Amino acid sequence: xxxxxxxxxxxxxxxxxxxxxxxxxxxxxxxxxxxxxxxxxxxxxxxxxxxxxxxxxxxxxxxxxxxxxxxxxxxxxxxxxxxxxxxxxxxxxxxxxxxxxxxxxxxxxx
Numbered sequence: 001x002x003x004x005x006x007x008x009x010x011x012x013x014x015x016x017x018x019x020x021x022x023x024x025x026x027x028x029x030x031x032x033x034x035x036x037x038x039x040x041x042x043x044x045x046x047x048x049x050x051x052x053x054x055x056x057x058x059x060x061x062x063x064x065x066x067x068x069x070x071x072x073x074x075x076x077x078x079x080x081x082x083x084x085x086x087x088x089x090x091x092x093x094x095x096x097x098x099x100x101x102x103x104x105x106x107x108x109x110x
Contacts, residue, residue: 004066012058019054020046 027042028034 002066002069004062007065008058008062011061012054015054015058016050020050023049 024042024046027045028039031038031042
Protein backbone atom coordinates (compact mmCIF):
# COMPACT_ATOMS: atom_id res chain seq x y z
CA UNK A 1 0.00 0.00 0.00
CA UNK A 2 1.19 3.50 -0.78
CA UNK A 3 2.42 5.45 2.25
CA UNK A 4 1.54 9.04 1.33
CA UNK A 5 3.37 10.71 4.20
CA UNK A 6 6.61 8.83 3.45
CA UNK A 7 6.25 9.67 -0.24
CA UNK A 8 5.68 13.33 0.65
CA UNK A 9 8.82 13.37 2.81
CA UNK A 10 10.88 11.82 0.01
CA UNK A 11 9.59 14.32 -2.55
CA UNK A 12 10.23 17.25 -0.18
CA UNK A 13 13.73 15.97 0.49
CA UNK A 14 14.46 15.76 -3.23
CA UNK A 15 13.04 19.22 -3.88
CA UNK A 16 14.98 20.71 -0.96
CA UNK A 17 18.16 19.08 -2.17
CA UNK A 18 18.11 20.49 -5.69
CA UNK A 19 15.91 23.60 -5.95
CA UNK A 20 17.64 25.89 -3.40
CA UNK A 21 21.11 25.14 -4.76
CA UNK A 22 19.93 25.76 -8.32
CA UNK A 23 18.22 29.03 -7.38
CA UNK A 24 21.25 30.23 -5.45
CA UNK A 25 23.55 29.47 -8.37
CA UNK A 26 21.22 31.20 -10.84
CA UNK A 27 21.02 34.30 -8.65
CA UNK A 28 24.78 34.44 -8.19
CA UNK A 29 25.39 34.05 -11.92
CA UNK A 30 22.74 36.65 -12.73
CA UNK A 31 24.24 39.32 -10.49
CA UNK A 32 26.14 41.96 -12.37
CA UNK A 33 28.59 42.35 -9.49
CA UNK A 34 29.72 39.39 -7.40
CA UNK A 35 30.14 40.25 -3.73
CA UNK A 36 29.57 38.84 -0.29
CA UNK A 37 26.26 40.71 -0.15
CA UNK A 38 24.96 39.23 -3.40
CA UNK A 39 26.02 35.76 -2.22
CA UNK A 40 24.13 36.27 1.06
CA UNK A 41 21.07 37.59 -0.80
CA UNK A 42 21.13 34.60 -3.16
CA UNK A 43 21.41 32.15 -0.24
CA UNK A 44 18.59 33.91 1.65
CA UNK A 45 16.37 33.87 -1.45
CA UNK A 46 17.02 30.16 -2.04
CA UNK A 47 16.29 29.32 1.60
CA UNK A 48 13.07 31.37 1.63
CA UNK A 49 11.91 29.82 -1.64
CA UNK A 50 12.57 26.33 -0.27
CA UNK A 51 10.61 27.07 2.90
CA UNK A 52 7.67 28.48 0.94
CA UNK A 53 7.48 26.01 -1.96
CA UNK A 54 9.00 22.58 -1.20
CA UNK A 55 6.52 21.40 1.44
CA UNK A 56 3.27 22.39 -0.35
CA UNK A 57 4.60 21.19 -3.69
CA UNK A 58 5.63 17.84 -2.19
CA UNK A 59 2.18 17.50 -0.61
CA UNK A 60 0.45 18.25 -3.92
CA UNK A 61 2.61 15.79 -5.86
CA UNK A 62 2.18 13.04 -3.23
CA UNK A 63 -1.60 13.58 -3.19
CA UNK A 64 -1.78 13.39 -6.98
CA UNK A 65 0.26 10.17 -7.04
CA UNK A 66 -1.89 8.70 -4.25
CA UNK A 67 -5.08 9.59 -6.14
CA UNK A 68 -3.94 7.97 -9.37
CA UNK A 69 -2.59 4.86 -7.64
CA UNK A 70 -5.81 4.35 -5.69
CA UNK A 71 -7.99 4.94 -8.74
CA UNK A 72 -6.07 2.73 -11.16
CA UNK A 73 -8.28 0.75 -13.48
CA UNK A 74 -6.63 -2.55 -14.28
CA UNK A 75 -8.08 -5.01 -16.79
CA UNK A 76 -6.61 -8.15 -18.23
CA UNK A 77 -7.30 -11.29 -20.19
CA UNK A 78 -7.90 -14.41 -18.12
CA UNK A 79 -7.24 -17.77 -19.69
CA UNK A 80 -9.20 -20.49 -17.97
CA UNK A 81 -7.36 -23.84 -17.89
CA UNK A 82 -9.23 -26.60 -19.70
CA UNK A 83 -11.44 -24.17 -21.59
CA UNK A 84 -11.09 -22.58 -25.01
CA UNK A 85 -12.57 -19.23 -23.91
CA UNK A 86 -10.74 -16.21 -22.57
CA UNK A 87 -12.32 -13.56 -20.41
CA UNK A 88 -11.72 -9.87 -19.91
CA UNK A 89 -11.72 -9.06 -16.22
CA UNK A 90 -11.77 -5.85 -14.24
CA UNK A 91 -9.53 -5.93 -11.17
CA UNK A 92 -10.96 -3.61 -8.55
CA UNK A 93 -8.76 -1.01 -6.83
CA UNK A 94 -8.12 -1.13 -3.05
CA UNK A 95 -11.43 0.38 -1.83
CA UNK A 96 -13.14 -2.84 -2.99
CA UNK A 97 -10.34 -5.42 -2.94
CA UNK A 98 -10.47 -8.86 -4.50
CA UNK A 99 -11.25 -11.36 -1.77
CA UNK A 100 -9.65 -14.74 -1.45
CA UNK A 101 -7.93 -14.50 -4.83
CA UNK A 102 -11.24 -15.06 -6.65
CA UNK A 103 -11.10 -14.17 -10.35
CA UNK A 104 -14.23 -12.64 -11.90
CA UNK A 105 -16.02 -15.13 -14.17
CA UNK A 106 -17.55 -12.89 -16.81
CA UNK A 107 -18.66 -15.77 -19.10
CA UNK A 108 -20.27 -17.77 -16.28
CA UNK A 109 -18.04 -20.77 -17.03
CA UNK A 110 -17.71 -23.26 -14.21
